[in-house]
Amino acid sequence: MKRLLLLSTALLVGAGLPALTACTAGTESGPPKVAQSGASHEPVTIEFWHGFSADNELKAFDETLAGFQKKFPWITVKPTKAVQDSQILQSVRGGNPPDVALSFTTDSVAEFCKAGIFQDLNPYLKASGIDPAALFPKVIAEYTQYQGKRCVMPMLADAYGLYYNKTLMQGHQPPKTMSELADLAKKLTVKNDKGDIKVAGFVPTSQMYENAPIHTGVMVGGKWTNPDGTSAIGSDPQWKKLMTWQKDLTDWYGYDRLEKFRKSFGDEWSAENPFNTGKVAMAIDGEWRTAMLAADAPDLDYGTAPLPVADDQPQRYGAGYITGTVIGVPRGAKHPEAAWELVKYLTTDTGTLVTLSNAIRNVPSTLPALQSPDLKKDPNFQTFLDVFANPDSTTLPAHVNSVFNQQTLQEAQIKWESGRASDLDALLAEVDKKIDEKLKLTAGG
Template identity: 85%
Template sequence: MKRLLAISAAAGLALLTACTAGTENSAPSIAPSATSHDPVTIEFWHGFSADNELKAFDDTLAGFKQKFPWITVKATKAVQDDQILQSVRGGNPPDVALSFTTDSVAQFCKAGIFQDLNPYLKASNIDPAALFPKVIAEYTQYQGKRCVMPMLADAYGLYYNKKLMKGNEPPKTLSELADLTKKLTVKDAQGNIKVAGFVPTSQMYENAPIHTGVMVGAKWTNPDGTSAIGSDPQWKTLMTWQKDLVDWFGYDKLEKFRKSFGDEWSADNPFNKGKVAMAIDGEWRNAMLASDAPDVDYGTAPMPVADDQAQRYGAGFITGTIIGIPRGAKHPEAAWELVKYLTTDTGALVGLANAIRNVPSTLPALQSPDLKKDANFQTFLDIFANPNSTTQPAHINAVFNQQTLQEAQIQWESGRAKDLDALLADVDKKINDKLKLTAGG
């Protein structure tokens, strides 16, 4: 499950980068393997916390224990990136750490926060190019260094409540989404929103520009790493569309409605409660709906695309969980066995994918007959395989770039900014100025 924790860790990453400049981690020249069967206990930190997720991990770690009975895994749940960073800085990291965000991969690799895994992969005769879909390679390495491995993948699509849709098919274009949103929205006599067809604001849960940009095929950066946001007309297309729909609702009315929602990760999610007919979300929502709102009759579809890009329908944003061995891990040999098991063992990946409904990240796991493929989950497997689906390649300022654009979007949709061209030009300036400070990443 993708949870956006990168922004909270951004300051810690920057500080750690400054503290470790010029102290690149030395990876072993020959990756060790756990040939010694002396009993060892390793620490594994991860961010999962929901009951179904924890049970899935317990079952998976039990399978690891059967295969490696001399390795005991002490797992710690609900760990965020800043805790991992602090542990590395303090010289007391876990042996294995998992992160929900790919936004920090460039920093993780550049600062040596996680060890380079290329020697381990070579010693284990693992060819990442043959094992993982190409899109995954873009967010698990930086400047030739693969310091993390993909464990599971996330794909983003459109969820729709069949009852609230009133027989309408899911929209395929932005115009169709806007028209259907207006048709399905229910307001009271004072204009307050009771049910929204769709909430267009970028502040709505998974509507961040990193996810919605794919609907218009928008680019984040130029080949040299500088910002393409101001020069790519697709960002203007997306933000104009969002603003028009926000204005139809009334920004204040929409914000009042949005702020009445429960926590995204709880049973009080408004989609669960029938307050929203359509919502952008990741594949994990299937498992959460089964657990928290089993009576909701829903369907899934790809996100709509720009009206002049019909050929791109079926694409989505791809990201995922990443896992690696922090610098200073006490038991790197045993740690690698766990990382390898969780990222390359087909049975383990399929078991986790079936339990928490994430997309398995290896080609053999995707093709496994044991992978559960009901219609609502198949949507996300198809999105994952779509050649037009995109990710954000590792960038030294990935978190800053996203935050800068989203802040601009909020200014625009709220009406505080009046000139969109000037606003996006300012986004470019801020991003490029930051890039200069980081020496081009």
């Protein structure tokens, strides 16, 4: 489940990542060892840090780790929940990392690989006879490596779509285009006598939970970078189209009223999420919300659909943004061979991935798991499997400044939608300038 908010991941930017030297797994004492069935092993305890925290997630992981322990009785796993990337980074820099670490974001994979935060897993894959190109869908294989170094493995994937409250929709079908979304949002919005929002058809601002540009950019097919790594945001008219659409709908609500309404929401990951409680009729979210709704709002009558697309791009309807959870062996892990066994179990074992997907409702990340007859495919979850399989679905290209680039664009979006910037062309040109200057400082990655 993707849980790290974009602006919070900015802690990784400028945190001295390049100062860490790369450390390739298995090069100091020969090729890595692969566990052999029936062999004698010394008991070992490994630390496993992950970001999951919801009750259903923790229960699923406890059951999964119990299965791992049964298969590898000499390896005891000590899990730590609710860990963020900044903590993983600090542990590596401090020389006391866990043996296995899981991240909810692919945004930092390029920097993780380049700086050696996680060890290169190619030697382990070779020793285990695993071919990533044959095991993983192409988009997943791409976002778990950088410049030939695969320093993390995918462990489940995320796809984004539109959730809609069937009761509040009043018989309307989910919108397929952005103009349909705006029109329906207005029809479904309810205000009180003072003009304050009681129910929003849709909250368009980039500050709304999952409305960061990395997720909404796919609605218009926005391009992030040029082939040389420089910013394409200012020169790509699609970003201007998206931001103009957001601003027009924001102005219809009134920015101050919309912000007052947004700030009244409960925590995104709690039962008080406004979609759960009927305060928002339509919302952008990931596939994991299906499991959270089953736990927190079991009586809510809702549906899911692909994200609406630009009116002049109807052929792209069905596409969405793809990302996922990644897991690896941090630099300096005390028990790398045992750590690899856990990583391999969580990322390549079909039964494990299907069980986790059914429990926490993330998309399985291997081709065999996607095709498993044991995978639960109810209609609301099927939407995300279809988005995941859509050839027009995209992920963010690996870039050493990925987090910085996203943060810079979102800061510009906030200025624009709030009315603190009036010249959109100049604003996007400034985004390009900041991104390109940052790229020069990092020597192009």
